[in-house]
C-alpha cells in the first residue's frame with residue numbers, strides 16, 4: 609500500500625518543505641513502530657534504500673510513502 613501526501617496548503621514548490629514534512633511523517637511512523645502500534649515500516653520516496661542518507665537517491669518522489 610502506498611500514498612502520495614504533501615502538506616496543505618500545498619508546498620509542492622518547496623523541496624525543503626517537502627523534505628521537512630517527509631521527515632516528520634517518517635519520525636511518527638518510526639515511533640508508532642517502536643511502540644508496537646503498527647506492524648509495518650514505512651519507506652519514503654526520498655530515501656528508497658532506507659539508509660537515512662537523503663543524498664543518494666537516483667529518483668526523488670518526496671511525497672511518496674509506502675508500507676513495507
Ligand SMILES: [Ca+2]
Nearest residue numbers: 655657659661
Ligand atoms: Ca538513501
